[in-house]
Amino acid sequence: MENYKYIDSTGVIIPDTGDIKTEVQNEFRAVFGDDLDVSDSTPQGLLIAAETNARANVVRNNAALANQINPNISGGIFLDAIWSLTGGERDKATRSQVMATLIGSPGTNIRARVRARTTAGDTFESVSSAKIDNTGKVNVLFQSLEFGPVPCGTGSLTEIVTSDAILGWDGITNDSPAVIGTLSQSDLSVRNLRRRTLALQAVSMPEAIISRLYTVDGVRSLSFRENISNQTQTIDGIEMKPHSIFVCVYGGTDDDVARTLLNTKSGGCAYNGNTNVSVVEPISGQTYEVTFERPEIINLLIKVYIRKGSLNTTGITTQAQTAIMMYANGEIEGESGFAVGEDISPFEIAGGVNEVYPELFVSKVEIAKESDGVFSTNEIPIALDEVAAITISAITVIIQ
Template identity: 30%
Template sequence: MAQIIFNPLVGVELPSTQEIRSDLGSRIQQAFQTSPTDPLLNIEPSSPMGQVLDLIVAEIEAKNSEILFLSNMVNPDLATGKFLDALAALYGLDRKISEPTVVNCVLTGLKGTVIPYGAIAQDSLGNQYRHSAAAGARIGDTGSVTTTFTAIEHGPLEVAAGAVNRIVTTIAGWDTINNPAAGVVGRDEETDAELRNRMVESYAVNATGYVEAIEANLAALEGVLDVRVLENPTNAVITQFGVSINPHSILVAIVGGEDEQIAQTIYQRKDAGCGTTGTYQVSFTDSRFYNATYVYNIVRPQNQALNVKIEFFATSMNPTEKNNVIQAVINDVLGQGSNDRVSLASTVYASRFYAAIQSATAVPVASIQVALGSGAFGSSVQIPANVEPTIQESDVSLVFQTGG
């Protein structure tokens, strides 16, 4: 008998179309046979009753598919949409809303001028950005200061190097603004893949002292686009992902997020006596205990372009297809495909882009190489902990073979 089997080892097992048709067909033939000597009812697909049988089988298969879908929706590895949201809620997680683009800008002007939180600047396309350093930024002895601005509009807004160049909020002593590197592109609402990955990381959320716990809690903060926590439990300075970490200290490299919330999270999750490494300071004042202020050193990564070079076994490609390939690579870097977002303190392998590229074009790929900034191209590249990789259309180059 063709029936649904609930196998505790593999889950729901559905009968095949042929099994359903054969089982149901034999039952119909038995029902219409009034005596053992009567011929069996014709249920061939070309017969009227055969067509009726096929319609019934199609309805059964549709209902079986619905049952399979619902059973998959209680599996965190397969659930999507609102079903995944419901499972995430069991972990104490909510799907992250969209986040704005973050860009590091160099401000110049009179020494000692303070650029307050919330000051507005604008790029060449008219998009506006808000100064997001909670404590403001003070122009130093050199006549400049580097600080962070975030786009007012949320979502994956690309901002090229040098695009943020207009001051909207007039402040005496503030003369110019410019971004030496492209911004860290924001994102739309958290994808299923990103939420599923955060569910795995959330196992450490309730712990303290572990780098996994610190990182998971920092990643959950509003406005955080990327974060990595490294540790050095030894008695000597060590280097990880291009950054030196002091003895018995952690290094928090984080993009986005409010300074005070970051400091509060470190205060709550870091073990007492463990130092912090970095050139940027954040502080938290505990009003419950005599307004004690805790200052932590962190790293605010600088943006650097991730370059991707793709060579094809072809002499040319039409403009639409070229654009599709470039956009597929950008989406893959931003985690909008099957791969996780390319993040700081990680190794990027060129092979990760094959699937994305071949989904955008049928032209065979000869090779893919990656590079960071002005570095040499290769099959892989390491992203330092103090660098946030960015990408825009000009960072993706397509190479075609010459004729012959």
């Protein structure tokens, strides 16, 4: 063990725990004699087990640390460092924010960071000081103490935290709902986005256009084709002008997508698509007409058959539905989910369920387009200008 090398030319090595235990047993016999009883029930057996566990933990720690140089496995600050090499940065967690109306006696000074609670018990605090005006009111921005999607509906911020009460401040409310905060971008999301944006620092090339588009806020997936000939061509079912590109983008605002395309594509390259946006180039002031495609949404129906076996049926339906939604949203490692131009496979959906809940025995998955309702175990083809969609209510779980 003292000569253990956890990296060689083939990659990271994790020795079998049984081999480590055998090595420790041999070390004990070398010290106390070959006739030493090393069975687990003996005192020395317990010491051997403890030493084996300690060495195995070192092995796993070394392997986990060594794997941080692999961007497809790394996480946390290691992944952030790798992604920064190509200009990427993790989306940070944000707090929910709401404009609150403070009610009280005119002239009352309200210090910053006073707290109030919603009817659901979530705590918000003010971000600045204020003074109640002659109307007996003042508007102050409040933010949640916790990061992430903390809800605050209209009229729900009503309780002043007792320890923060101020003489002359009588009440609080909000006339509009909060702008909901977000959690920090997950390692899974960062790894997926990094793979899609490796050409972020380039321009003109297909890889560069795709990379830039994936950095647009709200873009979930896209498809791309290029016609480099001087004639109109039909490529993968898409009719394209000479020397043009076709980009079908799901998500993001029209303006953001159009501006990104204008800034990234080659000069003189034509567009194709069903969405046209006028974009003013800020340096020259010229207005360009940018065209791209928005996908047709293909709503699906899914039936998943699960063999009960010895499982308790409580929660099976929810588990299966949750797993399918995770698969569809691309929240499973190595799966792109329901993306633009990606065919939908019942087999892949079943694999997604088992990835999330290995204990579920999926005997069959059937899928259908909502438009015809014809279920089948065959793949449903999705064109380059289409994207599949599913809602949890469209997933039927049949326990056999």
